[in-house]
Amino acid sequence: MSVVVLLKDVWKTFDEGNNKVVILRNINAAFMKGEMIGIHGPSGSGKTTLLKLIAGLVRPDRGEVIVDGYNLNMLDENGLAMIRNTVVSYIPQDYGVIDEFTVFENVEIPMLVAGVDREERLRRVRDVLEYIGLQNKIDARTKHLSGGEKQRVAIARALVMTPSVLLADEPTANLDWSTALKVVDLFRKIREDFKTTVVIVTHDPRLLDLMDRSLNLMDGYLKDATLRRR
Ligand SMILES: Nc1ncnc2c1ncn2[C@@H]1O[C@H](COP(=O)(O)OP(=O)(O)OP(=O)(O)O)[C@@H](O)[C@H]1O
Ligand SMILES: [Mg+2]
Structure with a gap:
């Protein structure tokens, strides 16, 4: 199985007034072709920021983001726009x-x-x-x-x-459970039919149980939480 998303020692800091706040620290992860990944973590832990880094909407301070063989650091704004349109799609929380x-x-x-x-x-x-x-x-x-x-x-x-990668930010947050399940079924069908790598941010533990793997983002660190959850 091939790696479609590779994060290598990714760091992201934001300015808050005079302070620099580290949101993501030393993030290392590999998402495989056709894999369905769930990401969870407290509000403000950096889940949206992580998806945006993979979508090329935010640039890391340090480290590399490689998506379907493209090292996003090597691309200018036009290159990133091309990637966003064809290789990786980001669905924001408000649709x-x-x-x-x-x-x-x-x-x-x-x-x-x-x-x-x-x-x-x-x-x-x-x-x-x-x-x-x-x-x-x-x-x-x-x-x-x-x-x-x-x-x-x-x-x-x-x-x-x-696209090779579909990123969805809280895709079921505003939906009732049966509608949410239908949306997840659709993502499953997409990955079966097109071998798309699907990354879903969700607060809902029931959805995490339907993923191949779940990752927890806390205090800037991304950890595999699959074993803990099963
Ligand atoms: N462009 C920005 N400039 C400054 N701070 C930012 C920026 N984007 C995000 N942040 C800060 O980074 C932190 C992480 O934000 P992010 O939106 O990634 O969190 P989240 O895990 O998606 O939260 P939620 O579950 O509430 O959606 C927050 O404290 C946020 O205020
Ligand atoms: Mg968010």
């Missing part, structure tokens, strides 16, 4: 969908960035919506969708460029 857009308009965004022509965009949006079971909502205005449907639009948009 990051544009309420005023239709479902089609939301899902086609990464293809607009990549310069895919209209006919091909339409074909791929239809395909991905059918895959996630939202084909009947293609022309719906996103603001009229339920929370679970919005989350699926966000997943469809993340999936449309078939």
